[in-house]
Amino acid sequence: MPVNFLNELDPSVPSATEVKKIPLIIKVYAVLCILSGVGTLPSVAAFMWQVITALVNGNATEKLGDNTLVAVGLIVAGIMLSAASAVILIIFGLDLIKNQRRNAARLSYILIAFTVVELLVDVMLQGIGPFLLRPAIQLGILVALSATVDPTLRQERELQRRLQEMLDRDAAAEGMLGRDETGEGYIKLNYFNLFWVFFVCCILGLIAEDIWHMTVDDPGVYQNRAGMLFGPFSPIYGFGAVLMTMVLNRFYKKNPIIIFLVSALLGASFEVFVGWFMQTAFGVVSWSYSHITLFGLPDPLVVLTGGRTCTGFACLWGLGGLIWIKLLLPRLLKLINKIPWKSRYSATVIFTVIMLVDGVMTLQSLDYWYQRVNGTEPDIPVAQFYGEHFDNEYMENRFQSMTMSPKDATRV
Numbered sequence: 001m002p003v004n005f006l007n008e009l010d011p012s013v014p015s016a017t018e019v020k021k022i023p024l025i026i027k028v029y030a031v032l033c034i035l036s037g038v039g040t041l042p043s044v045a046a047f048m049w050q051v052i053t054a055l056v057n058g059n060a061t062e063k064l065g066d067n068t069l070v071a072v073g074l075i076v077a078g079i080m081l082s083a084a085s086a087v088i089l090i091i092f093g094l095d096l097i098k099n100q101r102r103n104a105a106r107l108s109y110i111l112i113a114f115t116v117v118e119l120l121v122d123v124m125l126q127g128i129g130p131f132l133l134r135p136a137i138q139l140g141i142l143v144a145l146s147a148t149v150d151p152t153l154r155q156e157r158e159l160q161r162r163l164q165e166m167l168d169r170d171a172a173a174e175g176m177l178g179r180d181e182t183g184e185g186y187i188k189l190n191y192f193n194l195f196w197v198f199f200v201c202c203i204l205g206l207i208a209e210d211i212w213h214m215t216v217d218d219p220g221v222y223q224n225r226a227g228m229l230f231g232p233f234s235p236i237y238g239f240g241a242v243l244m245t246m247v248l249n250r251f252y253k254k255n256p257i258i259i260f261l262v263s264a265l266l267g268a269s270f271e272v273f274v275g276w277f278m279q280t281a282f283g284v285v286s287w288s289y290s291h292i293t294l295f296g297l298p299d300p301l302v303v304l305t306g307g308r309t310c311t312g313f314a315c316l317w318g319l320g321g322l323i324w325i326k327l328l329l330p331r332l333l334k335l336i337n338k339i340p341w342k343s344r345y346s347a348t349v350i351f352t353v354i355m356l357v358d359g360v361m362t363l364q365s366l367d368y369w370y371q372r373v374n375g376t377e378p379d380i381p382v383a384q385f386y387g388e389h390f391d392n393e394y395m396e397n398r399f400q401s402m403t404m405s406p407k408d409a410t411r412v
Contacts, residue, residue: 022099029141033093040086048079070280071125071410078121085114108146115139124281124410128367186252186325187245187333192348196336197245197329198238199351202228205237224400227286229362229390233355236274241324243270248325256322263321268301268314275308282366283374283409284402289313365390374406 055072088107095104119135187193209225227234247266251259278284290307292299302310339347368386371377377387390398 022096022101026096026145029145030093030096033089033096037086037089037093040082040089044079044083044086051075051079074121074125074280074410078118078125081114081118081121085111085118088114105146108142112139112142112146115142120277123363124277127281127370127411128364186249187329189246189249192344193333193336194242194245195348195352196339197332198235198242199355200332200335201241202233202235202238205241206232206234209234209237224398226398227362228358229365229398230358233358235359236271239274240267240270244321244324245329248321252325252329256326259322259325260318263324264314264318267317267321268305268309271313271317272305272308276306279408280410282370283404283406284366284370284399285405285408286399286402365395369395369404370406370409373404374411 051072088111092104092107092111095101095107115135115138119132119139122132122135206225206227210222213223213225214221225234226232227236243266244263248259248263251262275285275287278286288307289299289302289310292302292307292310292312294300294311299310299312301314364382365386368377368383368390369392371383372387372392377383395404
């Protein structure tokens with residue numbers, strides 16, 4: 001009986017692709033994964049011992065700065081992530097060598113998630129630097145492997161791609177392009193749709209915030225509320241819109257009250273995380289609701305979150321999510337589909353590169369701004385470049401809603 005037929009009946013039976021040998025370069029990478037995992041475990045144990053020793057001897061405050069508790073929490077989280085990633089890397093490498101591609105593909109997704117979190121923790125503890133190259137390169141390799149290691153033949157992928165193009169053309173003719181064909185959600189959650197949701201909402205969010213500031217916060221006074229080094233972008237609204245789209249996609253037929261509550265919880269949580277991350281990583285505070293009260297009494301959300309969100313804005317997030325999924329997303333999808341068919345994917349790649357460069361330079365400029373204010377700027381060409389072209393005056397003028405306070409960061 002053919003292997004493919006058996007595989008359809010019993011997933012434990014290897015498919016035709018799994019029977020084939022994996023390329024030598026992937027085997028080499030598998031060995032490197034195993035060696036990296038084995039080598040990481042003793043290092044993690046040694047570092048954990050140093051942390052425990054510093055805490056026991058009372059040297060933690062001197063070494064970790066003012067925010068010792070947060071720094072220790074992040075360090076412990078980083079240690080646990082490193083240990084778990086090391087074990088999974090060993091198993092991942094063994095699966096690759098054994099040609100167990102299904103297991104390797106599943107583990108690659110877990111490693112991608114762990115690596116992203118590891119990058120965030122590293123930024124909060126150490127800022128931006130060459131030490132981020134290793135996890136960044138690993139992330140790139142894992143993303144590539146997750147798409148190629150999965151047991152699907154290249155011919156099958158090509159056929160699927162061509163079939164999808166035919167389906168997309170049919171959907172475009174029927175006015176259904178970009179929609180979820182299963183009917184479980186409104187929009188198809190692919191990279192093309194989500195990127196343009198991010199891009200457009202970065203701009204629309206900035207415009208809305210500028211208008212809000214000029215009409216509500218400080219009537220008649222314009223303030224540049226941009227969140228990136230170049231262009232009219234505020235990424236918190238872009239990422240917020242993507243998060244709302246992914247979570248609310250299956251809720252678009254639900255009761256409006258449920259959508260409102262889910263949106264309020266999601267939006268407020270996202271706002272708290274972003275505010276905490278920026279303050280922890282760069283000592284930057286972009287907003288604070290500490291002065292907000294609720295019917296003359298302390299707002300419980302303000303108290304719980306350290307002023308990073310409030311009940312009023314949680315309700316605005318709820319209303320915004322309801323309006324987004326019911327009214328704005330369908331119209332945005334129509335706008336996205338106006339991108340010419342022949343250039344839609346090339347345009348996506350070009351603008352993705354532009355946003356990546358802008359994002360990386362934004363993080364680097366914030367990091368060197370922090371170091372200059374903190375008096376710890378290194379004498380290296382990159383720091384000199386940012387100091388010359390994006391000095392403190394430039395940063396204060398560009399990010400007018402931000403205040404820099406290095407003592408609030410948790411750098412170690």
